[in-house]
Amino acid sequence: MAKSNKPIIWGTFAAGGTLTAFMTPVLIVLTLLAATGHVPDMLGYENLHAFAAGWFGKLSIFIVIFLSLWGSAHRLRITFFDFGVRADTLVAIAVYTIAGLGSIATVVYLLRI
Amino acid sequence: MGEKMSRRPYVQELSRTTWYFKQPRYMRYMAREVTCIFIGAYTLILLVALLRLSQGQAQYEGFLAALQQPGSIVFHVVALGFSLYNTFTWFNVAPKALPIQIGEEIWPDSVVAIAHYVVWVVLSLVILFWAGVI
């Protein structure tokens, strides 16, 4: 039997899972504060725009969104299987397409800043 | 030999849609897996934030205002719960994937897991400080 090509996605899943484990809760706390009207200084337009204008900010934002998207997409594919959906190829195409488009959009938006 | 005995094994089928009700650990596993729905959806919100940020101040501030809808607050609270569950489950099993052996000793799983928690708390505090919250 041929060796699997799943590692290419699993690599992003492992990295994405690790990143979301460390980062997602605190990010949600930040936007939750904004949602309750207490916008953190850094989430103000000028501060955030300045951050996203620099290369370090661009890279950080890209890594967070890219890995979170691909990590979630891969786990979602497995979750569909676990809930009994056996159209795995279709599910895989759908979730990876969303992750791919999201990744491209991230680059485009970052370059516009 | 097999032919002489009347072998007629009964095949046990596992229900593909309800199997996870069989054991509590399967339920915990599924709870861990569905965290991806909330983390994925939250990431899409971040993507929208980035789009609005790239469009200008008025659009971005419109996004911040939209965040204040009740549905958004409820989503944030629920997503926070699921993302914390993802964090705990990830750190608790991280030692299995990354065992650390020094000489003849393998570090206990708890040491590796606790190291993850310590780094997580410090990193979260740094980000809160950076964001001007504390």
Added chain:
Amino acid sequence: MTGDRLSALQVELEILRYNPETDTEPRFQRYSVPCKNEWCILDALNYLKDHLDPTLAFRWSCHMQVCGSCGMMINGEPKLACKAFVRDYTGVIRVEPLAHFPIERDLVSVADDFMDKLKRVKPYLIPAKKRSIEEGEYRQTPAQLTRYRKYSMCINCMLCYAACPEYGLTKSKFIGPAAITLAHRYNQDSRDDGRDERQEEIATNEGVWECTFVGACSDVCPKHVDPASALQQVKIASTVDWYLEHFMSWVKK
């Protein structure tokens, strides 16, 4: 019902019965078995077979958690019947053959699939260069032994397969926890050079990539082998392999 250490207790067992010659599907049969307080489920089954119903079929051999043949589902949990004690249960105890495996008869499972999988992963030393008797033994330091020692404790009891939903959901296509762990055990051995051959079996879609890290295998393992850890390490190593094979070959071109 209950008593002190020396007294007997009456244990209600609900046992799955299946006779391939007469039954179209399994059914449950209830027995009331007088047990000693210190008995394990296997003792209760042996008493039952000797005194109450000689037709009950089940496998066992050592009665001391070494042979791995008395694996069964006890109240829905994969257990060795010699390691599960009647005093730890209350009410009716439900005893079934291992989940996910075909039932040969009563509590006896068909193990053929597992035996085939063990063979596939080449669970033996494949040295780079065979040493002659004169050259002496293959030597190993204690630290090198530590790298795989835990994974060498498997007794092939198949509890991990009965615990693994992916094995059941893939209709036993998945090579599964014990076999992949055994492959990892040899891959980790300093005397071995057979990893490439084993990767052909385990780095496949039916191999380690069917694993979704439910972790149930490690929960139920009676010998604390921790198959889930072995499988995650195989995934990481296979992922590194993949990136190296594909990207390094581009770099070289």
